[in-house]
Amino acid sequence: MSLPAEIAWIVPIVAAFIIGLLVGAIIKKAFNLMVLLIALIIVLVATGAMSLSFHDLFDKAMEILPKLYEAGSGWINVLPYSSAAFLLGLAIGLWKG
Numbered sequence: 001m002s003l004p005a006e007i008a009w010i011v012p013i014v015a016a017f018i019i020g021l022l023v024g025a026i027i028k029k030a031f032n033l034m035v036l037l038i039a040l041i042i043v044l045v046a047t048g049a050m051s052l053s054f055h056d057l058f059d060k061a062m063e064i065l066p067k068l069y070e071a072g073s074g075w076i077n078v079l080p081y082s083s084a085a086f087l088l089g090l091a092i093g094l095w096k097g
Helices: 010-047 054-075 084-096
Strands: none
Touching: 010 084
C-alpha cells in the first residue's frame, strides 16, 4: 500500500502529535500518582506508622536515581521532542490528559 505524495507528508506529523498526546497523558497521570504517594508517606510519617529521615531518603535516592537516568537516557532519542507537532501534543496531553 502506497500513499500519494500529496498526503504522505502528514503521516509523520500526525504520528508525532499522537505520541506527544500519549506522553503528556502518561506524565500527568504519573505526576498525580506521585503526589498521592507523597501525601500517603507524609501521613504515615506524621502518625508514626513509618519512620523516615533525610539520610534514608538520600541513600534511597542515590540507589534509584542513577538507574532511572540510565533507563530514561535510552528513550530520549526515540521521542521526536524537537517536532512542533510533538510539543503541541505534549502540551494538550498534559493539559487534558
